[in-house]
Amino acid sequence: MTTMVKEGTSKARLLIVLASMLVAVSAVQNFARFPTEDLTSSGTWSIAVAWSVPILMAALGGMFAERAGIVNIGLEGMMIIGTWVGAFYTLLAGPWVGIIAGGLAGVVAGAVMALATVTFKVDQIIAGVAINLMAPGLTRFLSDVHFSDRGGSITQSPTIVGVSRFSVPFLSGGNLFGWKSPDLLGAVERAHIIVLSDLAGVVRGLFWNMSWWTLALLLIVPFSVWLLWRTSFGLRLRSCGEHPDAADSLGVNVYLYKFYGVMISGLLAGLGGAFLAVELSGLYKEGQTQGKGFIGLATLIFGNWRPILTFFGALLFGFTETLRLRDPDAPHALLLLVVIALIYLAVRGAQKRNWVSLGVSALAAVVIGFAYFTSEGVPDQLPKITPHLTVLAVLMFGTRKLRPPAAEGIPWSKGEH
């Protein structure tokens, strides 16, 4: 019962946080020195949703492994394998088969990881690093063999075409049996009413010009909530990450469930990598994952090892990634938002008499505020490292109590206790 109450309040808190963020963003972009509309335009958010999918897949992949007690640093390598296999089978058999093949390749990589960590009890970090080291060599080798004579090269595949896109009828003007439905959210967005139009823009972004694969992969979020918290499979999997001895004593095959966890982890990372290559980039290219596997791991911490919060974290990172592709004034306006957030942190620090927090936040607010009022734009590099700075800041100054699975990272052997 108490947990129910807690979950209720945490959902209410999440809503309040999201609402206040929306108001702050809306205010910032309208009253910035160089006003912009790109922070909440449906164009930005439609791309942001798509770019958040690979990060989300990596993060959910990390979640399944860690819920079973295995820390999967090898997500990055599994994604790289997914990008190559996804692109290769898309060339051979089209994007639907291609991305599924990418996921299956991830399952194989996950099985190797599970064999090393669960069966042979190799240190999990080391096994993951070994996979990360091997994956780029493997894909480079395979590209040389298979792409060089197909119009690609040793570092990239020929271009490929993803699946078709759709817009939801009525909400964002999609087609319904060949009839073009009205674009209700688009009308609100174009009306330029402060806050309301911004909300419409963000929501329309979620329903407009979306790839069918984006939809399919986003559905994994509710599916994993159901699988992990509503089925006996999920209960058993989680018990292996919390207290494997207790699970073992109740007859759960701990080794098997750890294998399941890491293989699902590989599946999701592979799907995310294949999606990145096929749907977002239109080709396989060496180094195109750009550390998304690691960002996924950080997103997972951000999301406190829970699917829904992890989704919002991934969306945030996808958003920062999108901004550098769009209006150059948008990241500059975001600086103002950061200043507001820092002032809020400083006030909270003063309330709690945490003078270090107050000092650091106030100093950072002054420095960034100064930068905002004296500069015309931000360096190209800033949007690129924003997710990483955010992760460090959240871990450093976040007040939320994080609760990772209790037994994660510890090699477990049957019958040792």
Add this chain to the structure above:
Amino acid sequence: MIKRIGYALAAPTIAAVVAILLSAVVLLINGSDPVVALQAVIEHGTQLETNIEALNRASALYLSAIAVAIGFRMSLFNIGVEGQYVLGAFMAAAVGAQISLPPVLHVLVIILTAMAVGAVWSGIAGVMKVTRNIHEVISTIMLNVIGVAGIVSYLLSRWKVEDANLDTKLADIPASGWMPSLNTWVELFTRDIKRVQLHGFVLVAVAVGIGYHLLINKTRLGFDLRATGANPLAAEASGVPPKRTIIVAMLLSGAVAGLVGLGQLLGVDHNYNLRFAQMLGFAGIAVALLGRNNAWGIAFAAYLFGWLERASGVLAIKGDAPREIVTIMIGVIILSAVIAFAVVERRRLADMVRQAAAATQEAPS
């Protein structure tokens, strides 16, 4: 005694055999003859020039692996060597180009700058670990990107000088800040060396190796590090301050990491440019693992990796097989090595338990 040696040799042997077999399989799938490829690699790899290049590469890998190993010794996983050495070398190149000092002093200032920058960057992760218990794997991965894709990339775009070739690079370090090559010394014992230069910085790598060995095995601090790594609670109970040890280990690790890129900087390029070798930090993790955090073992592993990389170049030139086979082989060596180590270690422990049990039963109660 024989058993001990057997256990020590078993794991590397298993790893090597598995790696060679798997590579042969990959070559066969690719349609090339493994024996021909192997002969070509060995012929190219026994030339003096190849080995000098391998030694240059190995010294960088060695420093990187020592930096990782300092952390490993106390169960800290400094995956941030990558960011620490790129940032360190970049800052050292920037400082070195701006100052003019007498020859030896100039080099010393560059080296100390690189070490200090590396130590600051790893120290941030250390402070995060002791104040907020943030796992160093996460913080150093983030710091890698912030350092390389953020700070280095931004400052390079601000401070770059463009030469006739439109090469993006920092200004040159004056000749007083260069390190001479060791070719003349090597030539005393061998023949004339063509094309390649043996970096003077190899000597620094040797000195760091000796320093690491003494620090870990002969000093109080080294004992504290190993004790904390083996059992943090017991170490703390016997008076080792855990937080201070973490900070010191991270600072040392970062300082050594700062040295990784300097062989190339001081010996060959004399400026920071876009050709500056990256990914040495991640390779160092593999080298430290294969060398089992031991100064001699790491030296062996570093040379093996450096030699494999250089000697395999011939494969691509002759068209026998793509040289990426080596990247795969290195990955396979690591994975089979860690699995072999884990399996052999479990056997050894089981053996010890059995012997101890037998000894207790025999002893009169």
